[in-house]
Amino acid sequence: MDGKIGLEEHFGVADFLHDSEGVVPADRWPELKSRILDIHDRRLRLMDAFGMEMMILSLTSPGIQEIPDAPTAIETARRLNDYLAEEIAKRPDRFQGFAALPMQDPDAACLELERCIGTLGFRGALVNGFTELGENREALYYDLPRYRPFWALMERLGVPFYLHPRNPSPRNAGVYEGQEWLMGPTWAFGSETATHALRLMGSGLFDEHPNLAILMGHLGEGLPYSIWRVDNHNAWAKAPPKHKAKRGLRDYFQENFYLTTSGNFHTPSLMCAMAELGSDHILFSTDWPFENIDQAALWFDSVDMSEADRRKIGRTNAQKLFKLGGDAR
Amino acid sequence: MDGKIGLEEHFGVADFLHDSEGVVPADRWPELKSRILDIHDRRLRLMDAFGMEMMILSLTSPGIQEIPDAPTAIETARRLNDYLAEEIAKRPDRFQGFAALPMQDPDAACLELERCIGTLGFRGALVNGFTELGENREALYYDLPRYRPFWALMERLGVPFYLHPRNPSPRNAGVYEGQEWLMGPTWAFGSETATHALRLMGSGLFDEHPNLAILMGHLGEGLPYSIWRVDNHNAWAKAPPKHKAKRGLRDYFQENFYLTTSGNFHTPSLMCAMAELGSDHILFSTDWPFENIDQAALWFDSVDMSEADRRKIGRTNAQKLFKLGGDAR
Amino acid sequence: MDGKIGLEEHFGVADFLHDSEGVVPADRWPELKSRILDIHDRRLRLMDAFGMEMMILSLTSPGIQEIPDAPTAIETARRLNDYLAEEIAKRPDRFQGFAALPMQDPDAACLELERCIGTLGFRGALVNGFTELGENREALYYDLPRYRPFWALMERLGVPFYLHPRNPSPRNAGVYEGQEWLMGPTWAFGSETATHALRLMGSGLFDEHPNLAILMGHLGEGLPYSIWRVDNHNAWAKAPPKHKAKRGLRDYFQENFYLTTSGNFHTPSLMCAMAELGSDHILFSTDWPFENIDQAALWFDSVDMSEADRRKIGRTNAQKLFKLGGDAR
Amino acid sequence: MDGKIGLEEHFGVADFLHDSEGVVPADRWPELKSRILDIHDRRLRLMDAFGMEMMILSLTSPGIQEIPDAPTAIETARRLNDYLAEEIAKRPDRFQGFAALPMQDPDAACLELERCIGTLGFRGALVNGFTELGENREALYYDLPRYRPFWALMERLGVPFYLHPRNPSPRNAGVYEGQEWLMGPTWAFGSETATHALRLMGSGLFDEHPNLAILMGHLGEGLPYSIWRVDNHNAWAKAPPKHKAKRGLRDYFQENFYLTTSGNFHTPSLMCAMAELGSDHILFSTDWPFENIDQAALWFDSVDMSEADRRKIGRTNAQKLFKLGGDAR
């Protein structure tokens, strides 16, 4: 279909790229690097060739989240958001932006969020999992009380928050010892990010801020398949859940979460996600440059689903969620 | 349907029960305890009432796996397997058994496995995730080289291995700090066990022993939804996978793995599992006494699927896999 | 769920009931008769008990369509529409109405439609398949040119048209000779009505009036399963279709048609319909009094689908399509 | 996948081709004709190119069934079966055969069936819907009592019966007047053939001969979507069905029927069929030369299903049902 909009589409800048090394073998790094740095050339040609009208761009993972020093994180986020705004200004019909945020300092994250939405015209925020802070690289998850003012601001601004994957902290990676192949998009990304999302749900965040919209990539990092059991295990015991949320977590997942197809171009999983959340909460994405636009688009365009659902998932859900305007095509 | 066979159905003995405390609130423990200890009374009445002809019984988690001292593990496994054999002998038409194994000592595990299958007439082995060994409680996963002779024996005996969940080791549980509600069947069981299964697949085990049959509960601990991405991320890079297996891991998952419905009575997830593995590799189970027989059976009996598939999943797949004999009903 | 709205919900009047005899055995006729005649008593109690807020009522099949004399048809439709309007006025919060139409005379049908929508406040029209006209009981299908002004009016009024089943004309029932058990809801209703719908699609009607909304019961009388083949058979021949429509018929089916669950409470069929049309074009209905409200509601409330889709199918799709107002619940 | 086996794959002979004219526009007839007449040239090359190891060949529709004179029908069937046997003998590794049968004379049909299975080595029979008999072209359906000895023989021989479509008799085609575009594979084939199948089910045939195996093409001519309603309409009335069968018709459909994918290359319909009958009763076919081998194979090979199901549907189900031998590949 024409007019697709992508929401997990990454860019990088030359002096902040070291983090993405290791994702691919060394001999593929030049290719990946050129993909990340490019915005207006090859990327745009691929978008044209495969029916993508727009990308909402985001800084590549782990981005700001792995900077342990808060002032550096604040300055870097500001600088890269400015860069992104300049690039978007060249083709606002084709590119929009997600804010990168220095979650190391919640107050600063709020300030930068307000600036990005209010001044730079960004459409939401994308954060790469937990934030590391300090020499000990403490892992800060966003269910912590210190982030409640941030979430209040997100809700007030009415823009979505994309919870992008990152690798688990070494403290949480014992099971991967000697099994580094399981890190990254292979497996650890999904397990880590799903757990983070559950922490948010269980914290009561969505009772306090019921209008928050959280995006997750990769068709929900496995949660659509497993969320029922989170609420329904040991049902006979009728024990009140030990978390702080007022409702079953599946309620929040169905109401506050939106899933993208990034990097998970597998029809049975998509069908399961649609059965769990409904087609209004599923959105197309590619995960460029880590996944291919052609693969994502050719798959999505040919999945056997109703054209009504394809239009929603490919385009109109994003238009509504990000208030993009434009026709349904 | 009548004649259902259950494969994740646990029992315990009074002097080895401490480990299952904490799963339910204190005021539910007497109920859970009486369920675990019973075999021939309430359990059998529930089986009669809800169309279960047979259970293949297994020692409740974490069982032998959490005994850090190998000799104690060996002795305990032997004693509890003997106990189970005696109980089965009272009603072999309704109960069969899985061996509990002292994986702390691979040689001893082999000896006990041979004894259980050859002498006691058990149908397979059920192991509760990684085994802890020594004062430091080292976590031993079964992809380690020391277990290859064990797997060779499993293949030679031609009996299935049930990889039952357990909680992650503290070394791997940083993400759960302050979030203990995520432990156990809520979430951590599944994440831990899926990772263990991936380690097995990536180790080349199934290249060496292609006839192994591994059972997983809870509809596969999330893997049916995510396994495609394990093999297909970053496809453009055409990088050889970093694990040691010769084929895509989804091949082994589809060929060597069998999933049970234990504790995951959710139709969209079942449909996704059937789409990934086919109905010949899905089998009914309840997870009694942690989940209810009535809930499992009423759900399964009413799922909208073909009666042919219901018969397979409810009964004949188990008859074939465990060489149980009997008619299809 | 609470707040369900039903769209294929029939009533009758005592002096116009003969046509519904034969649907059930003689000894069940008193029960069926009392169900048909009742509106405010048992019907309302069942609606309360099973979460139906509203029914849009329609005259029971074949109704006006089997009156071969046009003036009689006109007078009868007018009389029964007036009766329905009076009954609705007693509880407009629980009942709304479909117009019965004398399609024997297209001009009169237009007049009655305008009266029903404009004066009586009805929400659409429900017609029971082809109309018989004259002594030879000619079968008039609504793709005939004489009905184009009627369709233009439907589109101008912006109200939906429900194509309800009826039995095939004897001219078309050779295959049922000696097989009367196949008539009615068992089989012939669906085959006849699906064919009528295809005639509409193939006539170019929806090219001329692209905003028409056609409702079909029983999950679309089989069309979701088969419509792809209507367009795609003999694809290699690249022959232009022999019908008059400009696009593939599946396009019209996906855009102009809305399906209700009436009398087809079968989850795999519902899933297939949702895959073909998307959940925005599926709506709950029971087919009372021929099918049971409790059966329809208990099934629908427990189908494993997202709550978002359940809310749409059960309520909000009808609110939008019939401009009913009210909250989403 | 390699090794696919096709079951609805037609051939014709030059002096018996007039019946297939009209299926495609005149300018496509030379192409269709050359496809029908060919067996060992283009057909085999396409089979090689798209992974079909074998076709079980059948005479193109309506074949013997439209010959109103019984002696002519008998002689023609005999002659064409002999022809087919000769062609198969050239490449028995790639081609096997279905018997064409003169159902005009049940005794002769039995004799020819025995000859085809016993002497010619055919694998089953394929009949093109009802048979016409006599000057009035009476339409004979196979639920008629005169065919019971034939069915007894089919069961005794243990070979499958393929109920292939044909157009309805003019007596049953009133609804198609002026709508000839609905005839043939577009729509009328399916409606006619599904009704014939229901007649068989309702006649008690499968009570008397429970081991019969009936194949239907085009994913079951719509029945998987609708068969539930055949049994479950008006359930509250608890009226005994008016047909002669002892069980619900869905039972026979699930047990005695096997569906092929011929000409219905649509994934949601395939998924619905699999949900209704299970993957053991679905088999790959193309409907060559009316549908394309490449289209059928490229679709089937890429449908997102488990490889276990793909192997069954593509190959091993046919091996079992037709006792073909060979490995699973």
Ligand SMILES: [Zn+2]
């Ligand atoms: Zn990404």
Ligand SMILES: [Zn+2]
């Ligand atoms: Zn268990």
Ligand SMILES: [Zn+2]
């Ligand atoms: Zn009705």
Ligand SMILES: [Zn+2]
């Ligand atoms: Zn054919």
